[in-house]
Amino acid sequence: MSLGLYLHIPYCFSKCRYCDFYSHPGERGVPDAYVDALLRELHRFAPNAPLRPDTVYFGGGTPSLLTPAQTERLIRAAEPVPGAEITLEANPETVTEESLRGFRAAGVNRISFGVQSARDTQLRTLGRPHSAKQARAAFAAARRAGFENISGDIMLALPHYTQAEFDETLELIEKGGATHISAYLLKIEPDSAFGKHPPEGLPTSDEAADFYLYAVEQLEHHGYLQYEISNFAKPGYEGRHNLIYWDCGDYLGLGPAAHSCMGGKRFCYAPDTAAFLQDAAAPIMDGNCGAEDYLILQLRLRKGLDLAAYKAIYGKQFSTAQLAFVQNCVRAGYATFDGSTLALTPAGLIVQNSILAQLL
Structure with missing residues (x-):
């Protein structure tokens, strides 16, 4: 990794x-x-x-x-x-x-x-x-x-x-x-x-x-x-x-306002340079990185979301309703879907937030 x-x-x-x-x-x-x-x-x-x-x-x-x-x-x-x-x-x-x-x-x-x-x-x-x-x-x-x-x-x-x-x-x-x-x-x-x-x-x-x-x-x-x-x-x-x-890997961010995700755990530093300089700003835990984050970030990429990887890593798969919505996106020119990978087109990336709201 x-x-x-x-x-x-x-x-x-x-x-x-x-x-x-x-x-x-x-x-x-x-x-x-x-x-x-x-x-x-x-x-x-x-x-x-x-x-x-x-x-x-x-x-x-x-x-x-x-x-x-x-x-x-x-x-x-x-x-x-x-x-x-x-x-x-x-x-x-x-x-x-x-x-x-x-x-x-x-x-x-x-x-x-x-x-x-x-x-x-x-x-x-x-x-x-x-x-x-x-x-x-x-x-x-x-x-x-x-x-x-x-x-x-x-x-x-x-x-x-x-x-x-x-x-x-x-x-x-x-x-x-x-x-x-x-x-x-x-x-x-x-x-x-x-x-x-x-x-x-x-x-x-x-x-x-x-x-x-x-x-x-x-x-x-x-x-x-x-x-x-x-x-x-x-x-x-x-x-x-x-x-x-974007692949939900491990990253460590150091400095005021810097964010990290290590082992699926998110944490960040307060936006306070004076506190950081004085060693008075311990990182703050900020929740977990899970299936939702993975779906959101993978759909930023033109290669898209591999449904087999989504299931293998998070145990998640699309419902019948989600698959029907995906087919609507394909018909509208917002996505491509070959049964295993869902990828947004440039037109889909513009309305990505709306698509994610429906999928999630």
């Missing part, structure tokens, strides 16, 4: 207007004390031997505010297995060729750039601190630094959005050498700046769905095959860390 290690880096330059992740804006680096606290927790979970994860993921916040030396300390302490996927999320304006070479030497072998849009006016609307020019430079620097596994994020259905804006953003990321693309619809979160003051020009839900279907079509046309609701990859470059989540 694979094990994924997630390290939350809650520091960032500024808060993007759509973001409701736990983070500290106004920072220009990561304190060594925070790295020490992560190392303390790593030792707490693996006191007698290294953790040996199959994947390591530095998420944020802005993990590229770490120094390469700090990153190396954390990777060395975790002792990932040979060939492990080690991902660092990066904002384009925070990296240089020198820092990227340092991250590569530290053991990072996959870099993920938050691009979102190729239009500077849109980036300013979103509160992104980088420009399209900086995004292009970051991709070029990553390739020169030796990265072959590069991901880029695209946000869809932004204010006053057009297919042309998507095309420009895809061109920037593809020309940058990306082997993986995450493309997701803008969601207005209540606790974000956009939640408090929604921007003008947002597409309707039907228009957003059309942008999503257009993105799926264009990405596949350019060789990025959809393997999950928001993720597309050149063959062999699927994100191994996130696949652990």
Whole structure:
């Protein structure tokens, strides 16, 4: 069974207007004390031997505010297995060729750039601190630094959005050498700046769905095959860390607001960096990961839910009513079902929540 290690880096330059992740804006680096606290927790979970994860993921916040030396300390302490996927999320304006070479030497072998849009006016609307020019430079620097596994994020259905804006953003990321693309619809979160003051020009839900279907079509046309609701990859470059989540594998998340699931038990840290630094924030138990979670997560994947595995792992099988509903979904073009595997189509993924509500 694979094990994924997630390290939350809650520091960032500024808060993007759509973001409701736990983070500290106004920072220009990561304190060594925070790295020490992560190392303390790593030792707490693996006191007698290294953790040996199959994947390591530095998420944020802005993990590229770490120094390469700090990153190396954390990777060395975790002792990932040979060939492990080690991902660092990066904002384009925070990296240089020198820092990227340092991250590569530290053991990072996959870099993920938050691009979102190729239009500077849109980036300013979103509160992104980088420009399209900086995004292009970051991709070029990553390739020169030796990265072959590069991901880029695209946000869809932004204010006053057009297919042309998507095309420009895809061109920037593809020309940058990306082997993986995450493309997701803008969601207005209540606790974000956009939640408090929604921007003008947002597409309707039907228009957003059309942008999503257009993105799926264009990405596949350019060789990025959809393997999950928001993720597309050149063959062999699927994100191994996130696949652990979607396959209900074991993952350990360290840092304030980080979530874990080990042996079917969920737990998380309180969103409180001060308490985490002071070792005053023990993980909080957060229930179990069971059959419902498995069904929900497997139906995020284009490969879908294997009913034999569902029965073998959880002892569950679809009722006559559920099977009848599945056939309705197939007739409506929302799913494919061959009697053993249920998979949602791109049109089905848009209305996934409604389908899950019926199945559950």
